[in-house]
Amino acid sequence: MTVTTPVAKTVDARGLSCPLPIVKTALAIKELASGDLIEVLATDPGSTKDFTAWTKSTGNELVESSVDGAVYRYLLRKK
Amino acid sequence: MTATLTRPVLPTALVEGLDDPEADGAVKTKEILIICESGDLERTWATTILATSAAASNVKVSIFFTFWGFFPLVRPERRITGENWMQKMLSFMNRPGIDHLKLSRMNFMGMGPWMMKKLAKHYGVAEPGELLGMAQALGVRLIPCQMSMDMMGFKREDLIDGLEEPVGGATVIEMIANGATPLFI
Secondary structure: OOOOOOEEEEEEEOOOOOOHHHHHHHHHHOOOOOOOEEEEEEOOOOHHHHHHHHHHHHOOEEEEEEEEOOEEEEEEEOO | OOOOOOOOOOOHHHHHOOOOOOOOOOOOOOEEEEEEOOOEHHHHHHHHHHHHHHHHOOOEEEEEEOHHHHHHHEOOOOOOOOOOHHHHHHHHHOOOOHHHOEOOOOOHHHHHHHHHHHHHHHOOOOOHHHHHHHHHHOOOEEEEEHHHHHHOOOOHHHEOOOOOOOEOHHHHHHHHHOOOEEEEO
């Protein structure tokens, strides 16, 4: 999927464990408008399942999910 | 993009009656009430982790702090609380404040919690106190138990800011009866 909208915010959750990647993302996304993109960087291996579950409960969209070495990158669109 | 499963197309009237876990807002718990009762470090940790996770996932969360679980609501800098000698003795023996909780096992006069917090820091795990602050920022309601507050001699000024009005058991039961999922931790 081609992403044309620029990323509005990046949450650096590298080195942080559960539940901080989700909690920091939830706090950051509050300040964004509907349709905005937010990028999350994490090293918690559990974050992949957590972000999938989180998008299901919140209705936000997981646009992209990738891994680069030990760093997970999630691109999310606010509902 | 997240993968979506192919589903057979059904008439809308039929689909609406199904418990579709993919459908937004369907068959999901939308309110959780955590009863924080133990005051142990590990259980208070579980309480604050689940509360922040749930609130971050748009689930309405309240935490009812009662008995030993009331102690995390006291400002960590308060040392001796209470009016009479028994209440004072209680706070002397069981230091109040979320930064001073003890492990239920392997406490070893404070060595256990010290090591646990050192490990937590190393692995990027937030402490219960930090998580409680984040819970408040996410809109989690912190409800003190009136009975515990009176019996153990805590005053409103002994407690952290941003709490709801203290309530009793009937309010807790009413919340559960109205559909909040209770977690007794």
